[in-house]
Structures are given as structure tokens and as C-alpha cells.
Amino acid sequence: MRLSVLLLxxxxxxxxxxxxxxxxxxxxxxxxxxxxxxxxxxxxxSFELAEDGxxxxxxxxxxxxxxxxxxxxxxxxAQDEPQLQKGAEPYVNLLQAILKHDExxxxxxxxxxxxAEPGCQTLLPKDDLLKQLFSQFxxxxxxxxxxxxxxxxxxxxxxxxxxxYPHKEQxx
Numbered sequence: 299m300r301l302s303v304l305l306l307x308x309x310x311x312x313x314x315x316x317x318x319x320x321x322x323x324x325x326x327x328x329x330x331x332x333x334x335x336x337x338x339x340x341x342x343x344s345f346e347l348a349e350d351g352x353x354x355x356x357x358x359x360x361x362x363x364x365x366x367x368x369x370x371x372x373x374x375x376a377q378d379e380p381q382l383q384k385g386a387e388p389y390v391n392l393l394q395a396i397l398k399h400d401e402x403x404x405x406x407x408x409x410x411x412x413x414a415e416p417g418c419q420t421l422l423p424k425d426d427l428l429k430q431l432f433s434q435f436x437x438x439x440x441x442x443x444x445x446x447x448x449x450x451x452x453x454x455x456x457x458x459x460x461x462x463y464p465h466k467e468q469x470x
Contacts, residue, residue, distance in 0.1 A: 322347040322397060322443070324463040326354075333454045345461075347397050366390050392428075396437060399444050408435070417445075 323346040329338040343356040351367040365372040371386035395403035404410060407428070408421035413436060421435040429452070436448035447459045 320346055320348050322463070324461055326462075327460045328356075329458045329460075331456050331458070338458075345397075347394070352394060352397070366393065396435075396447060397444055399437070399439050399442075404437075413438075 323344070325344050326342065328341045328343075330340075331338045341356050341360075342358050343354065345355070346353045351365065353366075354364040356362045356364075363374040365374070365380060369387060369390050371383040371390060372380035373383055375381050391403065392407060394400075395407075401410070404421060407424055409424060411420050411422075412418075413420045415438065417440055418436055418438040421437055423429045423432055423434070431452060432449055433452050434450045436446075436450075437444065438446040443463055444461055446461070449457045449459075451457075
């Protein structure tokens with residue numbers, strides 16, 4: 299369960315780790331829907347995807363930062379020092395492939411089919427470990443950027459991540 303929460307809470311912002319050029323940055327909202335509860339748990343924050351890493355900063359309801367650098371996952375402790383999170387390494391490439399919408403990398407880990415909603419795909423995990431956590435992903439792209447990801451957990455819970463890219467919108 300902790301690994302699935304870690305996987306769902308991944309994305310951006312810590313200057314020491316973000317040393318290469320930023321390829322995507324924006325904001326997100328995450329809705330975690332638990333069976334038996336009528337309202338989702340909602341968190342919001344910002345992310346920054348660089349050539350060599352990813353920073354995911356939750357702003358509310360509780361501040362936290364998740365960092366991916368050189369194939370490793372870190373969280374920041376109370377003193378803002380990075381702490382290695384063991385066991386998450388297999389998901390690093392997956393998270394980056396989803397955010398980049400790297401169809402070649404995604405096809406290695408999922409069976410991909412078009413979804414009924416335009417611009418969306420259904421991704422069925424091929425990996426047995428991933429299948430234990432998630433029954434499917436739904437990935438939606440608008441203007442060549444990931445706009446929404448829905449993660450359906452094997453236990454019936456699900457998470458919806460929505461992304462906005464305000465910096466790109468301002469440049470246009």
C-alpha cells in the first residue's frame with residue numbers, strides 16, 4: 299500500500315536535484331477515491347520534469363516533496379534533506395514515461411488500446427507486480443501534453459490526476 303501511495307504521489311521541485319533543462323512543468327490535482335467514502339481525498343501541487351529527474355511537490359493539504367533523480371526516489375525529511383525511498387525504483391521509468399507520454403516506453407509495460415473518450419488510451423499492465431497494484435490506467439492527452447491520468451487499483455480504489463501547464467499557456 300505504501301508503494302502505491304508513493305507511486306501516486308510522484309512529481310516535482312527541488313533545485314539541487316533539478317540540474318538539467320526542464321522539459322515540462324505545471325500544476326496538478328490528485329483525487330484519491332476510496333471505496334466506502336463518498337468524497338475523495340484531494341491534494342494539489344506542482345511538478346517539474348527535467349531530462350535527468352522529476353520533482354513532485356504537494357502543496358495542500360499537507361506539504362511534501364518527492365524527487366526522482368538518477369533512477370532513485372527520494373522524499374524530503376523535516377530538515378529538507380533527501381531520504382532514499384527503497385523499493386520504488388521499478389516505477390521511476392514508468393512515471394516519467396507517463397508524464398512524457400512516451401508511447402514506446404509505455405508499450406513495453408502495457409497493452410495499449412484506444413479509449414472511448416477522444417485523446418485517451420487505456421493501458422493494461424503487463425508486469426505481474428504492477429497488476430497486483432493496478433488493474434488499468436487511463437491516459438488522456440490534449441495539445442500533446444498529458445492532461446489526465448486515472449489509476450484504477452486492483453482493490454477497487456482509484457486516483458485521478460489532472461495536469462495544467464500554465465507556463466506554456468502564458469507563452470502562447
